Amino acid sequence: MAAQPVPEGARRHRVVVVGGGFGGMRVVRGLRRAPVDVTVIDRQNFSLFQPLVYQVATGALSDAEVAPPLRWIFRHQPNARVVLAEATGFDLDARRITLGRLANGAPAEAVPYDTLVVAGGSEYSYFGHPEWEAHAPQLKSLDGALDIRTRVLGAFEAAEVEEDPGRRAAWLTFVVVGGGPTGVEMAGQIAELGRDTLKRDFRSADTRTARVLLVEAADRLLGAFPESLSASAERALVKLGVTPLVGHMVVDVTAADVAIRGAGGEVERVPARTAVWAAGVTAAPVAATLAQAAGVEVDRAGRIPVGADLTVAGHPEVFALGDMVTVHNRGGDALPLPGLAPVAIQEGNYAAKLIAARAHGRSRRDFRYRDKGNMATIGRSKAVADIKGVHVSGFPAWSLWLGVHLAYLIGFQNRLLVLLRWSISFFTHGRGARRIENWQPRAAPAAERDRDDEFSPAGRSYL
Amino acid sequence: MAAQPVPEGARRHRVVVVGGGFGGMRVVRGLRRAPVDVTVIDRQNFSLFQPLVYQVATGALSDAEVAPPLRWIFRHQPNARVVLAEATGFDLDARRITLGRLANGAPAEAVPYDTLVVAGGSEYSYFGHPEWEAHAPQLKSLDGALDIRTRVLGAFEAAEVEEDPGRRAAWLTFVVVGGGPTGVEMAGQIAELGRDTLKRDFRSADTRTARVLLVEAADRLLGAFPESLSASAERALVKLGVTPLVGHMVVDVTAADVAIRGAGGEVERVPARTAVWAAGVTAAPVAATLAQAAGVEVDRAGRIPVGADLTVAGHPEVFALGDMVTVHNRGGDALPLPGLAPVAIQEGNYAAKLIAARAHGRSRRDFRYRDKGNMATIGRSKAVADIKGVHVSGFPAWSLWLGVHLAYLIGFQNRLLVLLRWSISFFTHGRGARRIENWQPRAAPAAERDRDDEFSPAGRSYL
Numbered sequence: 001m002a003a004q005p006v007p008e009g010a011r012r013h014r015v016v017v018v019g020g021g022f023g024g025m026r027v028v029r030g031l032r033r034a035p036v037d038v039t040v041i042d043r044q045n046f047s048l049f050q051p052l053v054y055q056v057a058t059g060a061l062s063d064a065e066v067a068p069p070l071r072w073i074f075r076h077q078p079n080a081r082v083v084l085a086e087a088t089g090f091d092l093d094a095r096r097i098t099l100g101r102l103a104n105g106a107p108a109e110a111v112p113y114d115t116l117v118v119a120g121g122s123e124y125s126y127f128g129h130p131e132w133e134a135h136a137p138q139l140k141s142l143d144g145a146l147d148i149r150t151r152v153l154g155a156f157e158a159a160e161v162e163e164d165p166g167r168r169a170a171w172l173t174f175v176v177v178g179g180g181p182t183g184v185e186m187a188g189q190i191a192e193l194g195r196d197t198l199k200r201d202f203r204s205a206d207t208r209t210a211r212v213l214l215v216e217a218a219d220r221l222l223g224a225f226p227e228s229l230s231a232s233a234e235r236a237l238v239k240l241g242v243t244p245l246v247g248h249m250v251v252d253v254t255a256a257d258v259a260i261r262g263a264g265g266e267v268e269r270v271p272a273r274t275a276v277w278a279a280g281v282t283a284a285p286v287a288a289t290l291a292q293a294a295g296v297e298v299d300r301a302g303r304i305p306v307g308a309d310l311t312v313a314g315h316p317e318v319f320a321l322g323d324m325v326t327v328h329n330r331g332g333d334a335l336p337l338p339g340l341a342p343v344a345i346q347e348g349n350y351a352a353k354l355i356a357a358r359a360h361g362r363s364r365r366d367f368r369y370r371d372k373g374n375m376a377t378i379g380r381s382k383a384v385a386d387i388k389g390v391h392v393s394g395f396p397a398w399s400l401w402l403g404v405h406l407a408y409l410i411g412f413q414n415r416l417l418v419l420l421r422w423s424i425s426f427f428t429h430g431r432g433a434r435r436i437e438n439w440q441p442r443a444a445p446a447a448e449r450d451r452d453d454e455f456s457p458a459g460r461s462y463l
Numbered sequence: 464m465a466a467q468p469v470p471e472g473a474r475r476h477r478v479v480v481v482g483g484g485f486g487g488m489r490v491v492r493g494l495r496r497a498p499v500d501v502t503v504i505d506r507q508n509f510s511l512f513q514p515l516v517y518q519v520a521t522g523a524l525s526d527a528e529v530a531p532p533l534r535w536i537f538r539h540q541p542n543a544r545v546v547l548a549e550a551t552g553f554d555l556d557a558r559r560i561t562l563g564r565l566a567n568g569a570p571a572e573a574v575p576y577d578t579l580v581v582a583g584g585s586e587y588s589y590f591g592h593p594e595w596e597a598h599a600p601q602l603k604s605l606d607g608a609l610d611i612r613t614r615v616l617g618a619f620e621a622a623e624v625e626e627d628p629g630r631r632a633a634w635l636t637f638v639v640v641g642g643g644p645t646g647v648e649m650a651g652q653i654a655e656l657g658r659d660t661l662k663r664d665f666r667s668a669d670t671r672t673a674r675v676l677l678v679e680a681a682d683r684l685l686g687a688f689p690e691s692l693s694a695s696a697e698r699a700l701v702k703l704g705v706t707p708l709v710g711h712m713v714v715d716v717t718a719a720d721v722a723i724r725g726a727g728g729e730v731e732r733v734p735a736r737t738a739v740w741a742a743g744v745t746a747a748p749v750a751a752t753l754a755q756a757a758g759v760e761v762d763r764a765g766r767i768p769v770g771a772d773l774t775v776a777g778h779p780e781v782f783a784l785g786d787m788v789t790v791h792n793r794g795g796d797a798l799p800l801p802g803l804a805p806v807a808i809q810e811g812n813y814a815a816k817l818i819a820a821r822a823h824g825r826s827r828r829d830f831r832y833r834d835k836g837n838m839a840t841i842g843r844s845k846a847v848a849d850i851k852g853v854h855v856s857g858f859p860a861w862s863l864w865l866g867v868h869l870a871y872l873i874g875f876q877n878r879l880l881v882l883l884r885w886s887i888s889f890f891t892h893g894r895g896a897r898r899i900e901n902w903q904p905r906a907a908p909a910a911e912r913d914r915d916d917e918f919s920p921a922g923r924s925y926l
Binding site (some may be wrong): 045062064076081083143198200202 | 507508509522525526527528530532534535538539541544545546547565566567568569571605606616617620621622623624625630634661663664665666667874875876877879880883884887891893895896897898899900901902904905
């Protein structure tokens with residue numbers, strides 16, 4: 001099981017991969033037959049299937065189903081080992097990474113590498129207002145999703161016992177910020193929760209009156225999709241009871257409300273006790289750490305530039321990939337790659353092949369992204385897909401969406417479990433994972449309590 | 464959906480049930496056709512399937528599968544409503560319960576009842592040492608199980624990066640306190656984790672060397688079972704690699720070790736970084752609150768006495784049942800009922816029938832427990848069962864155990880999911896829910912670090 005002792009002078013090439021997401025995982029897997037030793041470093045012990053995290057946030061899936069353990073993924077790959085730690089710094093000259101504390105609580109020695117791959121992913125940014133996160137958790141990490149699950153389900157619980165109609169309406173108002181696939185999918189799921197899943201569960205609150213506002217700064221939802229699909233997604237959302245607010249900006253988030261600026265510049269404070277953040281994609285902080293070590297500049301979204309072979313300028317032995325990079329071709333132009341799992345997967349596969357090729361003294365041509373299409377689901381039986389220019393919507397797109405996501409899930413068991421949960425949900429409208437974890441309703445600030453009486457007028461205009 | 468308005472003077476009989484576990488849930492369900500309104504009050508939004516909680520603690524099951532939402536359970540029962548709150552006090556004269564804060568954060572008004580049922584369950588006690596809980600979480604609540612999961616899996620992670628052999632051994636030593644069914648099942652599962660599930664996952668640590676000590680103060684495991692089954696359970700545990708320490712007492716628990724006093728009175732400090740508590744069953748605190756309100760005394764295990772009709776002395780309208788009571792027959796003798804789910808279930812069914820009978824002006828004979836048997840599983844394909852005096856062990860008992868637990872799980876989906884997880888685990892030895900949540904290795908106190916060098920001698924005697 002343990003790595004074979006290697007005679008002096010015949011040390012194997014050491015590849016260190018930071019981040020076990022879509023990109024990093026593919027690098028490790030792609031090197032399973034290469035004559036190298038691979039160490040993957042991640043703060044968490046699982047590889048998150050990010051495209052389905054929003055389903056954890058609404059109780060449709062259990063966290064385990066989208067978070068297979070990294071060790072388990074690589075259990076049959078003897079040249080790979082996993083270290084649970086945070087990468088805190090890079091010394092590119094000495095070819096060493098510094099780590100935070102190890103799992104036993106001890107400080108870690110610097111980890112030497114021959115080839116480094118950094119694939120730290122992305123997170124959401126709060127337009128320079130990190131204080132909003134306390135009131136609007138981000139739908140990116142599993143912790144964020146579980147926090148959101150508790151808040152969304154807790155809001156329905158609060159509405160059930162709230163006797164004041166204005167306050168009850170605020171508990172039943174959900175603001176989703178960001179009209180990309182994640183925001184669209186989340187808004188659709190909350191609407192379905194209120195309309196279908198929970199409609200028989202409460203006695204005082206009518207969950208079907210729940211309002212879901214989907215706020216998008218651009219002039220249409222799903223900006224990465226063709227306009228006709230944006231339009232059909234918007235129609236499907238409206239049918240589900242979502243209020244899309246395109247051309248709108250969130251300008252403040254408190255425990256009691258969300259301030260939204262309309263296209264005309266007017267600002268309204270919408271009384272809403274629950275907000276979900278899925279906007280402003282920005283690279284993980286490790287991108288900036290790596291950029292600084294390499295002496296290159298990150299772009300406005302915090303992404304580090306890499307060349308057409310996915311390596312950092314001046315360091316052919318340092319790869320960076322996934323959501324945290326911009327890929328530049330030989331002419332220096334940034335490729336317009338979307339921040340999607342397929343991009344990270346293809347980049348990971350490419351990096352693995354290039355590293356393996358180099359180990360045999362060979363090279364490879366530049367990375368090229370093969371766009372296999374783009375899809376987003378809106379709700380039960382509804383989705384949009386753009387497959388190489390062919391636009392699909394409705395049930396066919398939804399079936400396609402299901403199949404592709406099931407196929408990319410890691411592990412036979414998770415595929416079966418997710419298929420089972422989806423099948424049952426399809427017929428029962430139920431959601432199987434609805435645990436509320438230590439629900440603590442956030443205190444509305446004094447200002448909100450004073451405003452209670454004039455609560456409704458502003459909010460209602462969005463109904 | 465909402466409760467029908469009832470004309471003045473024809474108010475329906477109000478039943479309030481505190482606790483949505485096995486007993487409380489059965490009361491509510493049993494009243495679905497009765498001319499009463501039922502309110503169930505629970506701090507948590509789910510009904511915990513306690514007998515399988517240890518499987519969550521070792522990653523075999525996901526929390527959702529053993530924690531179906533109470534609202535969902537009662538969604539088709541219009542005369543039942545759920546309130547998420549803690550019962551803080553009882554005014555038996557005024558027939559009112561006081562609650563902690565409601566889900567919207569507001570203080571609750573006192574809840575009036577005509578009939579009260581209190582079914583708060585039990586927890587583990589720490590022999591007067593509540594400070595041990597920080598180092599040995601209890602395997603009773605779901606939060607405890609998830610905490611234990613992170614600690615057990617985190618300990619293997621720590622062992623993987625620990626270079627000192629003594630410290631590594633301490634990370635790979637697990638102490639389970641309490642030799643009842645829960646402790647026996649937990650010890651078996653940890654042993655299987657190390658021997659099977661994780662054996663391919665680590666590169667430096669050999670998880671198969673993990674030691675599991677099962678400490679039981681009595682002179683045999685599974686005291687509620689016939690002696691021959693205790694013996695076969697012990698043999699099965701030893702075969703799995705568990706070290707049963709019967710006639711031993713835990714006398715101290717720290718972040719670094721567990722002090723165990725043997726039958727001869729000698730105390731050994733076993734270096735062990737992970738401990739799990741499943742001993743000293745005691746009634747939930749709500750039992751004492753109710754006893755005080757009723758002017759009766761709880762017994763040494765904190766249980767409130769109830770009569771043969773499960774009501775509290777002097778208060779025929781107040782029922783108490785489940786793990787938190789002792790049932791006394793008409794002669795005043797306490798019935799020797801075990802603290803098991805079937806007892807709570809039968810008591811809950813009885814209370815519902817008596818309440819319904821009274822609503823029609825009828826009565827019922829006294830509660831009688833029908834002992835359908837007792838079973839515990841030890842590991843894959845191994846279990847013991849005592850069915851009305853017929854002793855079964857090995858694979859037949861295990862099949863029986865599987866069938867009974869599947870049958871009692873709430874919800875078709877959970878049954879299917881658990882069956883699927885168990886089937887896959889049976890063939891792959893895998894465990895599907897192994898997320899480590901915010902692992903923070905507990906700092907070993909300075910004293911332990913000083914002791915490091917003389918770490919092994921004492922601990923090794925248990926090997």
